[in-house]
Amino acid sequence: MEKNKVLRMDNVGIVVESLDNAISFFEEIGLKLEGRATIEGNWAGRVTGLGSQNVEIAMMVTPDGHSRIELSRFLTPPTISDHRTAPVNSLGYLRVMFAVTDIDELVSRLTKRGAQLVGEIVQYENSYRLCYIRGDEGILIGFAEQLGNK
Template sequence: MAIKRMDHVGVAVHDLKAAIAFFEELGMEHVGGSPVSGDWVDSVNGLQDVRLEMAMLRTPDGHSQLELMQFENPPASTAEPSAPANTIGYRSVMFAVDDIHDTVARLEPHGGELIGEITQFESIFLLCYLRGPSGVIVALAEELDGKN
């Protein structure tokens, strides 16, 4: 049996409103959200008395979604909120963008910080890692199409 599709990527954040604003500025569409609680969410998370607010955002092409979650109970935690990009586990989600410099500039007022530099990979891409709300790492890629 093969998988049908990748449905979405889920990311826990400390400040849901800030995270929504960050990803909307990136170009994603906020398509819904709700409070979540109950036996089913306790069971699937292996936790007790889970209460969270979630928001779903969709990419402009309509194919990919991001689920942002702010846990009210139990409080979200992390051993290292600013872990480097080579930390084991989920570290980044990459987005293809039209103009990497403009995108970085637009995300800075929303808490976006370059981790390293915007770097050219051969004559194919400009690439960078940007840390956003709650330490989430976003990778950006601009196809060069022979521009540089």
């Protein structure tokens, strides 16, 4: 009997206050809106353990079509905790990392629309340039630009 195994990672979920603002932010990075829907009822609450719920979701997909971010806005029950401004050494979700082609241009464009560079853009050996930013709603995002063989 073959052992059960993971086939792939489908998505990362992020809860937001404004779905429209979060969609716009991730579109600015280069993701595309794949779909938007409302999820409600007891069946969904049985998955999350929240009971009856009403949630607006938007699925964002990377240009290569392999990775997705599911943005969720809870209408009911209301959100009860906020981890958006936690420092990078906090327990739990840290960040989503994206491979990019021009880290300086992207960071410049995002800071003009209100994103904040967490530390600075640094170079790791001769391999990568890396940084963290806080985008809309304080969402922590990492960028990595591969050096050399692009």
